[in-house]
Amino acid sequence: MPCTFDRRGRNGGLPLLPGAEHRIVFEATPETGTYNHQAQIQRHAGSFHVAWKSSPLNEDEDGQRILYSSSADGREWSPAVDVFPSMPASMFGCDPGHCWDKIHHEGSPFVTLNGRLYAVSYVGRRNPPGEYFPTPTDSLNATVLRR
Secondary structure, eight states: OOOOOOTTSOSTTOOOOTTOOOOOSOOOOTTTOSEEEEEEEEEETTEEEEEEEEESSSTTOTTBEEEEEEESSSSSOOOOEEEEOOOOGGGGTOOTTTOSOOEEEEEEEEEEETTEEEEEEEEEESSSTTOBSSOSOSSSOOEEEEO
């Protein structure tokens, strides 16, 4: 089967669905962050919502944040906003130039509570793998919701 590409030739070599429209939600640049991944898409109250993690350059690096955009029709998207802004390692008392820790947000699926849509994130650290904040105390909650 011959392969048809979108206008930029970026569909991974897979055939496009007949009649599908392709829309760009966010155009990454070095200024806005070139690593963008882990999109969470939700339809709620007649609109589409998407949140994803974004880093300056690499996955799970210090300064990673969660961006959000919405659309009433799936064609025109709102400008991306920081739904969970960057939490640099320095916020946790660590000098990023001398610290093995890299603090970052991890995205999770949206949650609907009492008819309201919430974006979800938890704060993680890159090293050692699999550890999530709060560290060293467990008295704080590492999962964050934002309406």
